[in-house]
Amino acid sequence: MISIALAGKPNSGKSTFFKAATMAEVEIANYPFTTIDxxxxxxxxxxxxxCQELNISGCKSCFDGVRFVPVELIDVAGLVPDAHKGRGLGNEFLGHLSRAHAIIHVVETLLE
Ligand SMILES: Nc1nc2c(ncn2[C@@H]2O[C@H](COP(=O)(O)OP(=O)(O)O)[C@@H](O)[C@H]2O)c(=O)[nH]1
Ligand SMILES: [Mg+2]
Known part of the structure; x- marks a missing residue:
């Protein structure tokens, strides 16, 4: 399965986006390092x-022509200056980012 990690500064809305996209219960709060693990x-x-393009009827892989492809989302701690030197949660969370297939940079979540 494709894995996508969410990266961004503390308080940028990573966990908010993660919760909206996965419907998982996670802690969201207005202080840095709410997300540790x-x-x-x-x-x-x-x-x-x-099946739509190929005109195949009775396809069992979709609902009305829409296929839902699962992707793993990983919500990690915020990115702080000098993380690569071990500051903040340092290399531990950089490891999550480097193991993911792709990274979404969350700059700001605008739910309103
Ligand atoms: N006003 C507003 N606040 C938001 C929005 N997205 C997140 N927040 C708030 O910003 C704070 C940090 O959000 P969180 O998702 O924990 O950020 P993270 O540190 O990047 O995971 C929380 O108090 C959220 O409720 C938004 O779109 N609008
Ligand atoms: Mg968070």
Whole structure:
């Protein structure tokens, strides 16, 4: 399964985005390092199923032509200056980022 890690400064809304995308219960608060241990969850990417283009009826891989592709989302602690030197949670959370297939940089979550 594709894994995608959420990176960004503390308080940028990573856990808020993670919760909205995975519906997992995670701690969200207005102070840095609310997230210490990484949260793992499954989100679903909605794509048009190829059965539509190929005109295949009775496809069991989608709902009405929409396929829900599971992706693993990983919500990690905030990125702080000098993390690569071990500051903050240092290399531990950088390890989560380096093991993911892709990284989403959360700059700001705007739910309103
Ligand atoms: N006003 C507003 N506050 C937000 C939004 N997204 C997150 N927050 C708040 O910002 C704070 C930090 O959010 P959190 O998701 O824990 O950030 P993280 O440290 O990046 O995981 C919390 O108090 C959230 O309720 C948003 O879109 N609008
Ligand atoms: Mg967080």
């Amino acid at each position: 990484a949260n793992h969850g499954i989100a679903h990417l909605r794509i048009e199923c190829s």
